[in-house]
Amino acid sequence: MSKKGEKESAEEKKPIIIKNATDLQRLKLEKLMKNPDKPVVIPEGPKQKSLPPPPDFVRNVMGSSAGAGSGEFHVYRHLRRKEYARQKFIQEKSEKEKLDEEYQRKIEENKRIAEEKTAKKRAKRLKKKQKARLKAKKPKVIDNSKSNESSQSNTSDDSDEEVTKHSDNNFTTNDNN
Template identity: 80%
Template sequence: MSEKENDKEEKKPIIIKDATDLQRLRLEKLMKNPEKPVLIPERRKEKTLPPPPDFVRNVMGSSAGAGSGEFHVYRHLRRKEYARQKCIQEKSEQEKLDEEYQRKLEENKRKAEEKTAKKRAKRLKKKQKAKIKAKIPKTNTTETKTSQSESESDDDDAEHSESTAEKDEVQS
């Protein structure tokens, strides 16, 4: 009896309330038999008008050949010309949008590289400071102060000897 009850529970109709339920149902159907090949449809091709001819022949004005039979020829040629002009305008607009998109991509890429370079420099600077701190041993603060004062006095002596040497050169 328990098997029959399980079958009844499984056979209950599934109510699809939104797109998630539909997707879940499709995935469950696919997973029942994973070895079965799945058909993936190709993308639809965009519908476009055939490209209009570059050269327009038999061009006439609205008043030229104004006979009753010629009006339909004029109207047909006018439609072809408008289609050609529309196609040219759409093409130029698309090229303009593509160019703007590429420029924007390059701009974003450049900004990202600048930001990365700035952060890299900051990291390297921090790393250098850490190396310098690691090199200086932290024994006693009094010892470091005395060593600093000694090095400053050595620097003063070196500067004094350099300045006297320069004075001697200038005098001779």
Template identity: 65%
Template sequence: MSEEEEKQVTVVKNATDLQRLKLEKLMKNPEKPAFIPDRPKDKRFSDPAEFVRNVMGSSAGAGSGEFHVYRHIRRREYSRQEFLQQCKEKDDLEIDYHNKLEENKRAVEEKAAKNRAKRHRLKERQKAKRQKLREMKKKGILPPKESSSSSESEEEEEMEAEEEEKKGAEEEKKKKGAEEEEKKKGAEEEKNEEAKEKAGELLTSDIKMKKHDINNDTISDKNGDNDVEKRGKEVMKQMDSDKVEEEKD
């Protein structure tokens, strides 16, 4: 029967059947060690070359095989950059995860400390109440009967006190935020005023420079006009002297 059972072919219809077959195969020989594959190693890329030899492009003179070399270098560089980007994203996610764990731990510790303080207050109150009852018994005074309503009122008072503390903390946070916003606005206004003053100074300096240039241009124009007049007078004198010489001849 065992050989017939071994020869029977089982049809795998889904993933659960496959998992069941694997487990049965493992449990047939429990002493045989199970194969546990190693963790896949991270991909590593060589560092980029400091000097790129055989630089080529799509210009004239490049051989037919040069483009394939260039394409291989480009593909290798793209894959390296993609790997670096993936490493950066992985590191960022890990940092965010650890930060979230720390925040959750801090929140749990704060909540535990708050509950601890609440229990301590209740213990102190009960201790004071027992002390008071002992003193009343010593003096021979009968203690008043406590009702459930008194304990409920105490709990309500505690809840109200906690709510008031929360409101006070929230109001302090709001005040601090408003003060910080006012400080930021004041700093921004000061910066804007300084920028306006600098812009005004630059404008005044530009206007002065333009005026100076205009004055220099007018002076140079006047000097040029005087030179033209002198030249004209010299030409007229030369023409008159030429006419006199011709008349003499």
């Protein structure tokens, strides 16, 4: 036990040199894995900023007109800046929503296009597959005109056998020569 404790303290006393981001990440993971029972706190994202609604009615604000006291202008200026900031925030928020909506629409469009391409290729593959199946299932059919030409080129005995085979199967021969 004492040797183990000495080794751990010696390792802890070594200065840890972080050379790059990988070392930093490794160090953080090792620290987390030393005590796996300890809950890890994951910070939440930034809260969305919201401004209070505009005041319904502002009393005793003279603005910069004649008859305003020296302190009234500062109140007017403060309220004006507050209102301008609120309007700017609303415009920025609407711009952000517009961009987000456009982004989502573009993503949906890209998904739709990808699906169409995939469906088209899938149909082409299936069509090709079915043609191959039909070709494999279909027995080779000999065309009568080709068989007559080949039989004429053979000896007369062979042609007589073919004619008798065809007549037995209720086929008629075509002599278009």
